Amino acid sequence: SNTKNENIAQPLPSALSTARHIESLESVSYPEGIKSPATDLNRDAKDGKFRYDRGFLLQFMELCKEKPDNLPPMEALGLVGDLSGHAM
Amino acid sequence: DMQSQAESIRTVFSDPTNFNVKHPLYSPWTLWFDSPATKGRNLPQTPISAFPQTPIPETPGAVAAQGWMEDIKRVISFDSVEEFWGLYNNIIPPSQLPQKANYYLFKEGIIPAWEDEANKNGGKWSIQLPREKNRGNVDKMWLYTMLAAIGETFDPSPVLSDGSGNAPKSLITGVIVSARPQFYRLSIWTRLAPSATEEDGLRERIEGVGRHFKTGVLGFQEGQKLGGALATEVEFLSHKDSERKGKSAKKIIV
Structure with missing residues (x-):
């Protein structure tokens, strides 16, 4: 495997x-x-199919802010806020 | 040592920039969006042909739905908790949606139309909330609705097992938020709907989804009356009854 120094961008x-x-x-x-996922939701979990409680999921909110690589430009989708000039 | 370090598991909690594992979801999901501004747009980013064509029965309703599906835009698919939040943190919440816009979060491969195989025998739980009174709440309500969907906690027993030993399917196919000039609507779509003569426990299971939606997700009290001007109770209607629009339609209310 390949280990790089990633101090730069x-x-x-x-x-x-x-x-x-x-x-x-x-x-x-x-x-x-950090709370682990509620164990009673995953007692019979298999094939990497897990269930997660809200308390567990909310812990990611402030950490995962990076825009997904495959998210299309919102303007192209018409997905912009109602204060930013849609023609209605 | 180098070897154990290379093999170690780093979640986003221990290393927010160089994590090497992510938390898979029970099912992959696709977010769709439409608004008056998307009508008639043909976007290279989201060609309607990009998702596998679902066989659609040749009924007048299905033909109408095909036209409607051309105006609805596929935003993105994801299959992990980390990707969900990356999406959530980079799109506008329902309170900022243009009027007459909708978000549809459905399991991958299921189109947000009742004609889809996964939806056609199902129905939906929904609640309508007056816009002005709920503009400050709707974003949290939608977030909690999505989290219950992707975390797969709406259905206390995702046990539509096919007996093959595969992971069982849950009742939920998708969730929707609709922004309208006077109100917001939140909906949860299910694969099945109980019939009047239901005897196999499906009705109880469907009602369990509705109760969790009302109390656990939306934060209302069990038995709390919600209906009023521009507002509805948390109510279930099968797609077949919705289509009929007759007085025979039997709603379940929790």
Whole structure:
């Protein structure tokens, strides 16, 4: 595998697109203060199909702000706020 | 040492920029969007042919839906918690949507139309909320609705097992938020709808989804009356009854 010094600007592709899927939730340990996914939701989990409670999911909100590589330009979709000049 | 470091698991919590694992969702999801401004637009980014053509029955309703699907734009698909938040943090919330706009978050491969195989025998839970009173709440309500959908917690027992040992399917096919001049509407679409003579527990399961929507997601009290001017209760209607629009339509209310 290839280990690079990444002190400089984040190269493409992003961690978001290259990270692999977790296969087993038991293999993951979270830093202190981070809640693990509710275990009763995943008692019978298999094939990497996990269920997540809201408290667990909300912990990602402030960390995952990077725009996905494959998100099209919002202006092209017409997906802009109602204060920014749509013709109505 | 180098070897164990290379093999170590780094989540976004331990390394927000160089994490090497992400949390897979129970199902991959696709976000769709439409508004009056998307009508008639033909965008190279989201050609309607880019998603697999769903076989559509030759009914007048289906033909109408095909026209409608041309105006609805596929925004993006994702299959992890981290990608969901990357999307969420880079698009506008419902409170800022233009009027008459909708977000549709559906499982990948299911188009947000009742003609889709996954929807045609189903129905929807929905609630309508007056716009002015709820402009400050609707973003959180939509976020919590999406989180319950992607986290797969609406359906307490995703057990539509096909007996093959594959992971069972849940009842939920998608969720929708609609911004209108006078109100917002939130909906949860299900694969199945109970019939009048239901005996296999489906009605209880559908009602469980509605109760979780009302109390766990939207934060209302069980039994709280919500209807009023421009407002509805949390109510379920099958797509077949919606189509009929007759008085025979039987709503379930939680």
